[in-house]
Amino acid sequence: xxxxxxxxxxxxxxxxxxxxxxxxxxxxxxxxxxxxxxxxxxxxxxxxxxxxxxxxxxxxxxxxxxxxxxxxxxxxxxxxxxxxxxxxxxxxxxxxxxxxxxxxxxxxxxxxxxxxx
Numbered sequence: 001x002x003x004x005x006x007x008x009x010x011x012x013x014x015x016x017x018x019x020x021x022x023x024x025x026x027x028x029x030x031x032x033x034x035x036x037x038x039x040x041x042x043x044x045x046x047x048x049x050x051x052x053x054x055x056x057x058x059x060x061x062x063x064x065x066x067x068x069x070x071x072x073x074x075x076x077x078x079x080x081x082x083x084x085x086x087x088x089x090x091x092x093x094x095x096x097x098x099x100x101x102x103x104x105x106x107x108x109x110x111x112x113x114x115x116x117x
Contacts, residue, residue, distance in 0.1 A: 002026055002106045004096045009111030012086055016115070020081040022096030022108055027077055029053055031098045034079045036070065038092035038113075045095070049081060063089070086115045 008020040020036065028034060035050035049070040050059045058070055069082040079096065096108035 002098060002100075002104075004098060004106055004108035006094065006096045006108035006111040008081075009094060009113045011114045011116065013117050014087060014115055016086050017082070017084045018086065018113060020083070020094055020096075020111060020113075022079040022081075024077045024079075024098065027074070028072060028079065028098070029074055030100070032101045033099045034072065035097045035099075036079075036081045036094055037097055038090075038094045040092040043092075048094070051079065083113070086113075088115045091115050 003025040005023045006020065008018060010018060012018055031053045033050050033052045036048040037045050038048050039045040046061065048061055048064055049068055051070045051072055060068060067083065067085045070079065072079045091114050093110040093112050095110045098106040
């Protein structure tokens with residue numbers, strides 16, 4: 001059973017930065033793609049960023065392009081989300097996601113990000 005552990009959330013002022021981490025219990029090379037989603041109260045969970053397991057291609061939501069960067073460290077089986085220039089609208093619970101080649105989907109437990117002065 002794959003386990004994903006999200007961490008790195010917290011309270012930050014507008015314009016600040018945070019780095020989220022997603023540590024997998026197994027090799028992240030075994031996943032077709034990994035990514036980050038977020039959900040704020042009263043809203044649906046939305047895609048933030050993804051990175052493929054093969055070539056490392058990345059994809060971002062328009063709202064975070066130029067501010068967030070997704071990356072991975074295969075040696076640590078960890079995926080990161082560097083978030084810069086944070087805005088109050090980025091406040092949400094952020095979830096790590098892994099998509100297997102057979103279509104299985106795994107989720108982390110979520111980490112709260114709050115952007116407020």
